[in-house]
Amino acid sequence: MLWVALLIRSKPSTPPPDDKLRGLTMYALQFSPRTAIVEDSVVVELEASVTLFGGRRALRDRIVAEVAELGVASLAWAPTSLAALAFARAGKENGVRGALASLLDQLPMDTLSAVRPHATTLSQLGCRTLGDVRKLPRGGISRRFDKALLTAMDQAYGLRPEAHVWIEAPETFRERLELMSRVDSAPALLFGARRLLLLLCGWLAARHSGITAFTLRWVHDAMRPRGSNAGGEVTIRTAAPMRDVEHLCRLLAENLAKVELQAPAGDLELEAVEVHALEEVSKSLLPDVAQQGESLTLTLERIAARLGAEKVLRPVVVEDHRPEWQTHWQPAPQSLPKKRARRSRFPEPSFILAKPLRLAMRGDKPLYQGVLELRIGPHRVEGGWWHRLRDGDNEATAIVVRDYWVAQSPLGAVLWVFQERLARDDSAWFLHGSFS
Template identity: 75%
Template sequence: MSLWAALLLRSDPSTPPSDEQLRGLSTWALQFSPRVAIVEDAVVLEVEGSVRLHGGRRALRDRIVGQAAELDARQVAWAPTSLGAIAFARAGKENGVRGPVTAMLDALPMDVIAAVRPHLTTLTQLGCRILGDVRALPRGGISRRFDKSLLLAMDQAYGLRPEAHVWEVLPETFRARQELMSRVDTAPALLFGARRLVIQLCGWLAARHSGTSAFVLRWMHDAMRPRGAGEGGELTIRTASAMRDPEHLCRLLAENLAKTKLAAPAGDIELEALDVHPLEELSKSLLPDAAQSGESMTLVLERVAARLGPDKVRRPVLVEDHRLEWQTHWQPAPLPLPKKRARRSRFPQPNFILPTPLRLAMRGDQPMYQGVLQLRVGPHRIEGGWWHRIKDVDAETTATVVRDYWVARSPRAGFLWVFHEHLGGDAAAWYLHGSFS
């Protein structure tokens, strides 16, 4: 199922948003998905394929909603279809994917679909109040009495017919213009309008996987300017390295505007990117990528530990111990490996051991595990651990063991590693501790 987002711009109800506003918003939206289109008075983008890239639906939603508000978007909504998302946005409902889309669309007013608006009077006279009423009308009667666009738009909104869009193409260069809401007499006051253009610029840079090291802000003087003031002015901002952080770029712009004086009131501004450079994206993977193929495992672990914390990354190390379950220790990865190594034993060692030995059932004095076990090799005594202190909740104990190990054969489970203890507990009890592959 697809996931669509629709963005509606703030505008006078009698005046739709300008083409320049829609183009600017669509250019910014291309950083989230290559499938961006302008539909009627809204910008829609198909983001299902980008959800995982941006950290999930919630993270993607928060980023789009947060920045779209600064670009003068009054409403953002989500739905399985683009026309459905526009309908929810016009109705002031953001989430159109939290239930059956048919039932949720049925409850919306009729005018949220543009193709229905020319027929509102007739549909109202027929007793229709919501989209569900329109959908309940006979399809044959709708197609004969109204134009084809009404039935087509309804089917597309409900996902019954495919939607066709003309996708926006990312421009090769960035140059955006904006008319200010009122005449501006001081340069610092230009920042309010310029911030929107900077956010658009950073969206365009993100879509190109690039950054800018220089951009220019131009302002155009009002037509009623004094003689000799000229048509306008400009301010060029340069950075030490290519970047696309809107907050940092706006801070630099604010610092420079504070030292600038306008020769006359300004009515329009324009932002243009001068120097654009590709940015190397930092890998979010914990494993070395192709560019790091020559990196040793030690350096990889050091980098991962620096990212997650030294106690979050551990690796197993072998230490010298007679008890097999204590021959493997876990320690923080950045620490050097101990010099001691586990001592090789002539007695067969299992490939897998259990975290906790499993007590076996008995038939007389013979241990059982999926059948009676046949003791093949043994006994091999392992004794020690008096030096190993284990802190418990109530007291401190030692991990001393005195065990006789055998290699046993089970009729169904194959060769196993079993033992019975000689220190405390039930001396007649047998335990399964490992298996051989």
């Protein structure tokens, strides 16, 4: 598992307001639906999203670059959410480089909230770090302190599962922001508005939507001149649904340049006015024939011409008794062979291993997830005297003599196993494939 904890910047001993935490969840939802509020932070489980966002390094760099504008004081990564929160409080970002237990043991006790109520007693016992607390007898901890301490320690160290209430993206978006100081000119509103736009685009991504219109409102200072309005607003429209932060900021900047504030402004509000489902662009390397009107064959020929024929291969099924050589790979532009592969009446698996796996034995029974039960077989496969394999200066024939069986494991998996008849140990069994 991979968790990130986003710790909100706040005054010492003062929890951040709920609206800041809720707003930060709108941003985090674009990365994973497994987003939750834990104490004074937002935690996100990202293991399933790493590949989608270009790998751990690319995802980390993007989040670090963007959350600084959202009031995040620190962030950290770890295999559990409580561990990530503890690392964030300690100012240590990386909690995944090394063994979790040894890294957590070095952190101060107060990085885990459940330890804080007992900090005085634990200090008198000589504890200074989480590792010191973990060394205490578990029975003594459970009798002397409340259950929350032992539970939180186990959850942080990954010894007990964590439970979270996941945040769901609301149906509508309307967020407010109090500026750090009063703003006299409309273009200066863009600094705070960009923060709201980051939240908006995160909310749009979570809902797989784009926006064609949004409204930015501002509230004038209470000591405004007589006759001035309580506030103002500007509505931005786009030609097509989108959620690009930079583009929306540029559009907003162009419009704010034409606005003159009647009084200093202190509060902002951003509302999504027109939201539409956004048709996602396919990430496939292959073309959409219906949209582009180009067949797959022509596309492969064009790619092979650019990259070289040896870079674009396609599988070709050929007639061969031996499973390892029933599929050949050849340059895609070459024509397919005329002959077709022989079809066997014996069941053949959906997937085969690149190299057969030798199985452990219990007596004369093969083991895989337990003792295998042989269902169908044997089916003998022989051949290969004509096939020469060359490895440097050595040459050998690829002869196989195998008896294949369809077997079932105690867990219900249907497998393809065999014995070799010409091997020195003809009692050995091998796993060669599985049925979907």
